[in-house]
Amino acid sequence: MSKTIAGFSKLSKEQKIDWLANTHFVNQKEAKAILKQYWNTNDKLQKLHDEFIENTITNYYLPLGVAPNFLINNKLYTIPMAIEESSVVAAASKAAKFWLDRGGFKTEVISTTKIGQVHFIYKGDFNKLEQYFQHIKSALFEDTKSITANMEKRGGGILDIELRNKTEDIENYYQLHASFETLDAMGANFINSCLEQFAKTFKANALEFELFTAEEKDIDIIMSILSNYVPNCIVKAEVSCHVDELSENNKISGKAFAEKFVQAVSIAEKEPYRAVTHNKGIMNGIDAVVLATGNDFRAIEACVHAYASRNGQYSSLTHAKIENDIFRFWIEIPLALGTVGGLTSLHPLVKLGLELLDKPSAKELMQIVAVAGLAQNFAALRSLTTTGIQQGHMKMHLMNILNQFEATDTEKKRLVEHFKTNTVTHSAVVEALNNLR
Ligand code: MEV
Secondary structure, three states, rough: OOOOOOOHOOOOOOHHHHHHHHOOOOOOHHHHHHHHHHHOOOOOHHHHHOOOOOOOOOOOOOOOEEEEEEOHHHOOOOOHHHOOOOOOOHHHHHHHHHHHHOEEEEEEEEOEEEEEEEEEEOOOOOHHHHHHHHHHHHHHHHHHHHHHHHHOOOOEEEEEEEEEEEOOOOOOOEEEEEEOOOOOOOOHHHHHHHHHHHHHHHHHHHHOOOOOHHHHHHEEEOOOOOOOOOOOOEEEEEHHHHHHHHHHOOOOHHHHHHHHHHHHHHHHHHHHHHHHHHHHHHHHHHHHHHOOOOHHHHHHHHHHHHHOOOOOHHHHHHHEEEEEEEEEEEEEOOOOOOEEEHHHHHHHHHHHHHHHOHHHHOOHHHHHHHHHHHHHHHHHHHHHHHOOOHEEEHHHHHHHHHHHHHOOOOHHHHHHHHOOOOOOOOOHHHHHHHHOO
């Protein structure tokens, strides 16, 4: 049977599923049943989800968990996290509790500027282009008034527009490089609308600019799009305490633990192979909250990793030091987040997540998300530098293995007990389960 199809998007959901099952699956009945099993019985809710994207055939569930006890700038939060990886929520909760008893997290938004660019080709004299830019700049602001009016009323808008000469990189390539304040909105739509208007105004008025030759008048707009790189939309989160307060048991002194921890962070600062895994752990926390609050985790990921490479080598997003026996551990990252617009008012679970966080502003959400990243990194490094990561991981993994083998509740209970004193490995769990059966 042909695996190509014309007009797939025009089919009903049922018809799409029929085509999929008939074309791609041996057991068609089972494939259909699995897909439909995830449909929501509430038709209205299902329709909402169907309409988020194109060609929806079913829903893809991720668990939504919460990590309580986060004390951030003396306010307590329970943080929602949408993530499939076991241990992440447990680690966040553990780190939250640990720092709750040691003054909590301190955070600060350092900047909130976002960027967008109109990329264009101009074949001519740069001096004339500069003169044209100065001549047209106020019109760029003027022509976007209908787009910016509301944002300006609330204190945001277009901050500045610069002409950038990029001809050293690409022949005849220039940019309008604009900066924006988008307040509680992530701002993608606002920025892109402004940029597209800039492009129109910039191109059209060039035709009238008297200093330009015919060729110079012919400005070729390549594209207008926001940048997801926001190195001036930065938040900082920090924890600190006396090294003695880090001692939790008699196995390792607080000072020895702090020193080992700082070493672990230095390794991630210097060694890209480690830095990637170190930052991946941070993103476990960040992405989970970003997703639970309806923000764009791909944009956040792309930006954060570019930022981690800003000095020419990929490096750690967190830093740690000990000074006068005070341990300090902090993160400074770019986060372009929104708490209005997009999914925030559409997805019932996103609305709920934001309400759980006491309806934060975008700035507050930046701080909460940064804390989730820092907490996650603290928990990972604490395990790595003491017990090793597998102990905690495999305990959580045990449940996944048991579910994979469809263990009953009684089997689960007995095996969880058994593995309190035995090492969890895939084969050990399978063997123990077989022994029980
Ligand atoms: C696993 O998802 C994340 C860790 O590998 C992070 C780290 O190594 O720091 C545990």
